Structure formats: C-alpha cells, structure tokens
Amino acid sequence: MKIFTNILVFLAVALIVFNITLLDFRNPFKGDSVVAFIGIAAAFCAVLILLIFKISKRIEEKTNEK
Template identity: 80%
Template structure:
C-alpha cells in the first residue's frame, strides 16, 4: 500500500509541476491559465488527501500492535 500511495503522490506532484509550466503569470485568471490553476489546486488537494491516508494507516497499524 505504501508503494501505491508513493506513486500517486509522485504523479500528483508531477501534475502540479506541469500545470505550473502551463500557467501564464501575466494573466493567471484567463483562458488556459485558469485551467492550470484549477489543476494545481486539485493536485495539491490530492497530495494532502494521500498524506492524510498514509498517516491514518500508520495510526491503524500502531493501534493493532
């Protein structure tokens, strides 16, 4: 399970980097830049959710032992 979450976190961070590349800093709220901002926010949320999931699994394993 740890390898799977690591892969998903890596993919989410890669998506953040791709969307930062697509972002137009002169007009961040127009056209494709708005889509890039939404993609950055969604990927950031995915990373947070995966980190929370990983922490909950660690807590669950400690409670079982």
C-alpha cells in the same frame, strides 16, 4: 499499499509541476491559466488526501500492535 500511495503522491506532484508550466504569469486568470490553477488545486488536494491516508494507516498499524 505504501508503494501505491507513494506513486500517486509522485504523480500528483508531477501534475502540479506540469500545471505550473502552463501558467501565464502576465494574465493568470485568463485562458488556459484558469485551467492550470484548477489542476494545481486539484492535485494539491489529492496530495493532502493521500498524506492523510498514509498517516491514518500508520496510526492503524500502531494501534493494532498493542
């Protein structure tokens, strides 16, 4: 399960980097830049959710050890 979540975190970070390359910094709220901002926000949320999931699994493992 750890490998799978690590792969998903890596893919989400790769999507963030890819969407940053699509941004037009001169007109950030027009055209494809809006789609890129939405993609960055969605990938950032995915990273946060996956990190929360990893932390919850680590807590679960520690509580089951006792």
